[in-house]
Amino acid sequence: MENSSIIKIEKLIKRFSVGKSEFTALNDLSLTVERGEFLGLVGPSGSGKTTLLNIIGSLDTPSQGKVTVIDQSIASLSHKQSAKLRNRHIGFIFQTYNLLPVYTVYENVEFALLLQKLSSSVRHKSVMDALEWVGLTDKVKSKPSMLSGGECQRVAIARSMVKRPEIVLADEPTANLDSKNSHHILQTMKDLNKELNTTFIFATHDEKVMKYLNRKISLEDGQIVKDEIIQHSKN
Amino acid sequence: MIRFLIKGILRDRSRSLLPVIVVALGVFLTVFMSGFFKGVMTDMIDMNAKFSSGHVKVVTRAYAENADQAPIDLAILGVSDLKNQLQSAYPDMEWVERIRTGGLLDVPDENGETRGQGPAVGTAIDLLSPESGEVKRMGIQNSIVKGRLPEKPGEALISDDFAEKFSVAVGDEVTLFGSTMNGSMMFHTFVVSGTLRFGNSLIDRGAIFMDLQDAQIALDMEDAASEILGYYKHQPYDDIAAQSLTESFNARYSVESDEFSPLMTRLAEDAGMADYLAIAENMVGLMIFIFVIAMSIVLWNTGLLGALRRYSEFGVRLALGEEKKHIYRTTIYEAILIGIIGSFVGTLLGVALSYRLQTHGWDFSELTGNIGMMMPSVFRAQVTPSMFYIGFIPGVIATVLGNALAGFAIYKRKTARLFHELEV
Ligand SMILES: Nc1ncnc2c1ncn2[C@@H]1O[C@H](COP(=O)(O)OP(=O)(O)OP(=O)(O)O)[C@@H](O)[C@H]1O
Ligand SMILES: [Mg+2]
Numbered sequence: 190m191e192n193s194s195i196i197k198i199e200k201l202i203k204r205f206s207v208g209k210s211e212f213t214a215l216n217d218l219s220l221t222v223e224r225g226e227f228l229g230l231v232g233p234s235g236s237g238k239t240t241l242l243n244i245i246g247s248l249d250t251p252s253q254g255k256v257t258v259i260d261q262s263i264a265s266l267s268h269k270q271s272a273k274l275r276n277r278h279i280g281f282i283f284q285t286y287n288l289l290p291v292y293t294v295y296e297n298v299e300f301a302l303l304l305q306k307l308s309s310s311v312r313h314k315s316v317m318d319a320l321e322w323v324g325l326t327d328k329v330k331s332k333p334s335m336l337s338g339g340e341c342q343r344v345a346i347a348r349s350m351v352k353r354p355e356i357v358l359a360d361e362p363t364a365n366l367d368s369k370n371s372h373h374i375l376q377t378m379k380d381l382n383k384e385l386n387t388t389f390i391f392a393t394h395d396e397k398v399m400k401y402l403n404r405k406i407s408l409e410d411g412q413i414v415k416d417e418i419i420q421h422s423k424n
Numbered sequence: 425m426i427r428f429l430i431k432g433i434l435r436d437r438s439r440s441l442l443p444v445i446v447v448a449l450g451v452f453l454t455v456f457m458s459g460f461f462k463g464v465m466t467d468m469i470d471m472n473a474k475f476s477s478g479h480v481k482v483v484t485r486a487y488a489e490n491a492d493q494a495p496i497d498l499a500i501l502g503v504s505d506l507k508n509q510l511q512s513a514y515p516d517m518e519w520v521e522r523i524r525t526g527g528l529l530d531v532p533d534e535n536g537e538t539r540g541q542g543p544a545v546g547t548a549i550d551l552l553s554p555e556s557g558e559v560k561r562m563g564i565q566n567s568i569v570k571g572r573l574p575e576k577p578g579e580a581l582i583s584d585d586f587a588e589k590f591s592v593a594v595g596d597e598v599t600l601f602g603s604t605m606n607g608s609m610m611f612h613t614f615v616v617s618g619t620l621r622f623g624n625s626l627i628d629r630g631a632i633f634m635d636l637q638d639a640q641i642a643l644d645m646e647d648a649a650s651e652i653l654g655y656y657k658h659q660p661y662d663d664i665a666a667q668s669l670t671e672s673f674n675a676r677y678s679v680e681s682d683e684f685s686p687l688m689t690r691l692a693e694d695a696g697m698a699d700y701l702a703i704a705e706n707m708v709g710l711m712i713f714i715f716v717i718a719m720s721i722v723l724w725n726t727g728l729l730g731a732l733r734r735y736s737e738f739g740v741r742l743a744l745g746e747e748k749k750h751i752y753r754t755t756i757y758e759a760i761l762i763g764i765i766g767s768f769v770g771t772l773l774g775v776a777l778s779y780r781l782q783t784h785g786w787d788f789s790e791l792t793g794n795i796g797m798m799m800p801s802v803f804r805a806q807v808t809p810s811m812f813y814i815g816f817i818p819g820v821i822a823t824v825l826g827n828a829l830a831g832f833a834i835y836k837r838k839t840a841r842l843f844h845e846l847e848v
Contacts, residue, residue, distance in 0.1 A: 248742065268747055276745020287740045291435040296428070301744045303425050348744075 193260065195355060195388050196222035196245060201254035203240055203411070214240045216411040218254075224355070225386045227379065227401065229393055232408035238392035241408070242358045245390065246279050247271035259355060276304050280349030280387075284361035286341040288333040288348075294320070295329040298348045305352070319351035320344075323377055339370030346374060350381060356388045363395045375401045429758055439730050440762055443723055447766025447823055448773065450719040451815035455774025456805070458708045458814055463782060463806035465700055469661070469691065471624065474561055477694035478653030479517070479661045480670055482510070486683040487650065494524040496605050496643055496650060500686060503649040510652065514669065518657050520558055521649035523548035523639045527602030527610075529582065529632055531590040540590035544582075544630040546600060548639030552577070561655070564620065564633065570594050571618025580614035580634040583627065587619040594618055600632060604644035612642035652686075666690035708814065715818040716825070723759075723826025731755075731830050752835045759827035760820060767819030774815060781805035 203215035215237045222228060230238045243249040244256055247263050248271075256263040259278050266274065275281075280301075288297050298316045307315075320326045323343035333341055342362060349357050357378070363371040379401050382389050391398055399405065400421075407415035433440045473479055483491065487498040500506060503521055510519045529544035550556040551574050559565060559573060569584040571594035582598060592598060596616050604610045614634060621628055640646060654669075656662070670688040679685040692698045731738075741751055786803045 246743070268749065272742075272745050272747040272750075274745070275743060279745075281740075281743040283740075285736075287736045289432075289737050289740065291432050292428075296431070300428065300741075303428060304744065304746055 194221045195224045195259060196220070196390075197255075197257040198245075199255045201241075201244070201256055202252050203237070203244060203249070204252045214411050215244075218411065218413055220406065220413065220416075222388060222390065224388055225382065226404055227382050227389045228404045228406065229391045229398055229402040230406050230408055231393060231399075232414075234394075236408040237411040238408055239360055240411075242360055242390065242392055245356070246281060246358050247274050277352065278355045280352070280354040280357040282342070282345050282349050282357060282359035282362045284364045286333070286338075286345045286365075288341055288344055290333055292332075293329065294325060294331050294333070294336070294344050297333065297344055298351050301348050301351050315351050315353075316347075319347040322350060322381060323347045323374075337370075339366055339373060342366060342370070342374050343377065346377060346381075350385075350387070353385060354387065356390065358390050360392045361394070362391065363393065363398060368397060371395065371397050425754070426757065429754055430761065433758055433761060439734070440765075442726050443730075443759075443762045443823060443826075444766040444769065446719055446722050446726065447763055447819045448770040450715040450822065451767045451770025451819040452773045452777075453770075454708075454711050454715050454818050455771050455811050455815040456777050457711050459774065459778030459805040459807055459811050460781065460803070461707050462808055463778070463804045465703075466806055467804055468700060472694065473655075473661060473691055474563070475624075475627070477689075477691050478520075478651075479656050480654040480666055480673075480688055480690050481694065482506070482652040482654070482673070482686045482688045483650065484684045485678065485680075485687045488687050488689065494526055494650065496523065496525050496603075496645065497607060498684075499523070499605060499645060499648045499650050500652065501648050501684070503652065504647055506686060507652055510654065510673075513673075514654065516657055517654045518557060519652055519654050520550065520556075521636060521652055523636060523643065523645065523650045525602055525639070525643065525650070527600045527632075529586065529630060530599040530601055530611075531592055532597065532599065542586060542589070542630050544586070544600065544632050545627065546602070546632050546634065546639070548634050548636045551633070551635040552637070563622070567620045567622050569619045569621050571616065574617045574635060577635060577638050578613075578615055579617040580632050580638070581618050581620050582616055582633075583629065583631040584619035584621045585628050586630045587616070592616055592619075598632070600634075600642070602643070604642075605648060606644055608644075610642060610644070612638070614638070654688075661691050663690065663692050666692070712814070712818045716822050719818060719822035720825040720829070723823055724829040725826075727755075727759075727827045727830030728833065731833070748835060752831050755827055755831045756824060759823040763820035763823035764816070766823065767816040770819060771812060771815040775807060775811055778805040778807050778811065782807055 198218060198220040201215055201218045202213065204211045204213050218241070230241060232238060240249070244251055244263060245258055247258065247266060251264050258274065261270070261274060263271070289300065292300065295316060298319055299312055302312045302315060317326065320329065323346050325340065325343055325347065328336065328340065333344065336344065359378070362374065366374065375398060378389055381387055391402070403419055403421070405417045405419060406413055482500070484498050484500055487495060490498065507519050507521060525546045527544055527546050528541055530538055531540040533539040549558040549562070551559060564581070565573065568581070570587070574580060582592065586592070594616055597613050598616055599611050599613045601611045614632070620631070620633065636649070640648065667690060670690050673688040677685060678687045738751055742748065781803070782805050
């Protein structure tokens with residue numbers, strides 16, 4: 190088997206039309222991500238972090254350049270193919286959790302599996318596993334409104350992980366959390382990263398995130414200005 | 425997935441309650457109005473059939489042209505012979521003679537001087553022969569307010585309103601003034617055996633019901649009658665059967681050049697009944713149309729509001745790998761579901777109220793008091809089988825249309841744009 194990189198971006202340009210003019214959000218950006226990385230995109234607001242995550246997640250398409258995610262070229266995917274890519278291989282975590290308020294914790298996590306034709310017993314096992322990873326097996330019947338912010342984000346992590354995706358894209362996952370909760374969910378993700386070899390990509394301002402990363406890419410005005418590998422002294 | 429959506433609808437009241445109420449209301453009105461119109465029209469037609477038009481009616485050609493004047497000088501001569509022929513040719517129908525005439529009803533005081541006087545519609549039917557079905561047909565027994573049915577010649581019934589107005593008591597005498605069949609002056613005195621109220625403003629204002637033979641004597645109409653009415657003995661009015669009946673009769677008996685030859689007409693031709701029937705049908709169609717439009721607009725807007733609130737849900741579902749098309753489709757499924765629930769509730773209420781109005785009626789006499797139309801003053805709805813499904817047409821179409829329009833706005837947005845909005 191080809192030991193290729195999981196994400197490969199070459200000379201990516203993303204322009205948005207703003208009124209009559211155009212705005213370049215990503216400018217000639219190239220990047221390769223290997224399987225199992227725990228990678229952070231940092232940079233000032235408006236530097237293009239979210240835009241880049243959206244393109245990797247095939248929620249948006251490149252204006253120019255080539256983006257390959259799990260051997261699929263994002264630009265050439267049909268709606269159906271890109272939906273399938275997200276459904277099978279990519280998990281998302283948002284700053285605002287975005288749990289569905291009318292559904293229970295269990296149902297929120299199960300939702301991610303409904304599009305795959307799995308039997309309910311298989312679904313049940315996967316959901317319980319995912320909730321166990323994040324330590325919420327005792328809250329299956331709770332509604333999101335009854336949970337703390339940290340718990341909500343852990344449900345969101347379980348939802349993104351339940352289908353065991355190869356890539357998890359997390360946009361400011363800790364921005365709404367206090368330090369204790371931030372560390373808790375980062376540790377959870379780090380553990381999953383090690384255990385399942387899932388590739389995590391964060392967009393973040395948060396200093397607390399930095400010490401968990403093993404690679405940090407700094408963006409400015411849609412360009413990579415710094416790309417550092419971080420070696421952690423094991424403690 | 426469907427189960428998931430149903431759960432969502434049931435739990436998210438703000439998403440489902442308003443649309444369900446809107447749909448239920450529109451469906452309720454559609455269903456109820458259809459029952460109401462059907463009931464009123466049926467009563468109206470039935471009443472017309474019993475009182476004036478029969479299921480079919482035979483008059484002379486000349487009479488037919490001036491029917492609204494009830495011209496007794498154009499009555500059918502040799503009527504018993506014609507009636508017998510009809511009875512043997514069409515034995516499944518009952519044939520009855522009637523005389524209709526206008527006149528003045530005069531109430532004398534003890535000295536024989538006029539105490540009060542008013543115009544009256546005179547109707548002569550077979551009141552006295554024991555085999556006559558006329559009393560029952562016109563519901564006379566049930567309409568008697570005071571007194572009793574005439575039991576011998578010379579007795580008559582008058583409308584209660586008239587009797588009240590001129591303080592006529594049961595047993596008093598009244599005189600009917602008019603003209604005979606030959607155009608000479610006519611007056612005939614009757615003993616009032618009872619008073620009547622039909623709940624029909626036209627008849628209740630001033631009417632006298634007398635026996636056919638009395639009228640024939642008074643009006644010089646030996647073996648003559650204004651009209652012969654035919655009623656199906658064992659079935660309700662059937663327009664197709666009536667049409668072929670009239671055609672065959674007219675081909676045999678009616679001669680265009682002879683204005684005294686008989687002419688048969690059917691209920692639907694009489695007094696614009698066909699128009700009423702058509703109106704009743706169109707009304708329901710029109711109502712469905714109006715409610716579809718009105719409800720769609722309301723539901724479109726509630727749908728838009730709902731969709732705005734569900735942006736984050738749609739965004740998440742996109743991120744989880746649901747296709748936009750699929751999300752759009754599921755909102756339509758939800759609409760169908762809400763449409764069905766709302767229609768169900770609305771139908772239930774509409775049928776219930778119609779049923780209540782079928783059994784109890786709604787007295788409109790104060791409002792219809794001055795209408796000269798043959799119209800029942802107690803409105804009754806009628807529960808028909810179609811009521812049970814008719815409401816689902818506007819109910820489901822409107823929700824689907826409303827949601828489709830609302831959803832379209834989202835559908836047209838690019839995935840990325842939707843997602844971008846999710847972030848904020
Ligand atoms: N759909 C869009 N249409 C127009 N402009 C857009 C669109 N999406 C993003 N942009 C612009 O592109 C630039 C980069 O946006 P992006 O959201 O990627 O920044 P970011 O690095 O995630 O910022 P933040 O840290 O505030 O989240 C911004 O200037 C933004 O206004
Ligand atoms: Mg961002």
